[in-house]
Amino acid sequence: MRMVAVAPDPVFRADIDRKVVNLSTIDVAGKESANLMCSQCGTSGKIAVPKLPHRYYKVRCKCMYDFSIEFNRRKYTRKQTNLIATYSTACRFADYIIDIVDLSRGGLRFIRTDANILCISDVLAIAFCLDNTERDFIECTALIKDICGNHVCVEYLDMDGRMRSILGFYFFNP
Ligand SMILES: [Zn+2]
Secondary structure (H helix, E strand, O other), X not given: OOEEOOOOOOOEEEEEOOOOOOOEEEEOOOOXXXXXXXXXXXXXXXXXXHHOOOOEEEEEEOOOOEEEEEEEOOOOOOXXXXXXXXXXXXXXXXXXXEEEEEEOOOEXXXXXXXXXXXXXXXXXXXXXXXXXXXXXXXXXXXXXXXXXXXXXXEEEEEEOHHHHHHHHHHHHOO
């Protein structure tokens, strides 16, 4: 087990450990440090995020209380979805049906069954309805970031401001 010194006078010691006890998730996207608080004795302190590259750590407080933390390094929360959508490319007139399997405020991942040749950095026009009560319609252009078999990950390039805020609400009210 690798020990990580977290401060000159470490209040918390973090070890890599997949055995999860009293897990809390900490959003650390773009952050250099994160605040921790021991729920047992109330001690709080900072830990240096760049020194802790893994996802799960077990933390031991100076009071010997153990708890687990999970670092969420994603900028946006993602939601597993099963939304029918369509996409088209600049060079084709047809709309192709796809299945959006996860969605965030920054992009989405879909599964396709067509045989079109798609490449990283291609731009697609994507349209779908959310599964909220209003069934809001979202339309955007998106840049392909990654392709793995029939899974395609895209990042939004251009989205109407109103649709952007609808998506924000969608994630704000799970
Ligand atoms: Zn403590």
